[in-house]
Amino acid sequence: MFKTPIHKPLPKQGDPRKFAQQGVTLEGFIPVVELPRIVDATESSAGEVQVHLEFKISEEGKRAVTGHASANLALVCQRCLEPVTVPVESDISLAIVWDEEAARALPQHFDPWITGEGMADLYDMIEEELLLSLPAVAYHEESCVDSKLYSSGKPVEAKKEKNPFQVLEQLKSSPKS
């Protein structure tokens, strides 16, 4: 039996209302380089965003899309100013609406996806969700390597140091890069 390959790109365009009516599930990746605002906000355009989307009619009768997007993105470590790769996870729960007025009337567990008739840019929507999920500050999980000590030729043993801001606590459950 033919097995659908899991590693395939997410389609860039789609009709979210039609997808919701049909109960379409989309699974795929987006090359980070295709998301210009993510590239601007991070240190590397390498890698891919893994995306899983389920379009449906919600219990309230709203056209909706739920799912998640995840990527390992390079941010600047605020302790040593070197790049640090952090897992970024975004839970998606959007209701597809026509305008701001409809957006305001949504139940709390939905964020609005304001889009007109027909095709919408799925990459743009995912990019927006990921931007909202970027941590404000990032640190190396282990102690940063001191580049001055490194240049002396002796490898430095990493010291356990307590992170004062605990920002990475929420990321600990995610798989390490």
Ligand SMILES: [Zn+2]
């Ligand atoms: Zn660091």
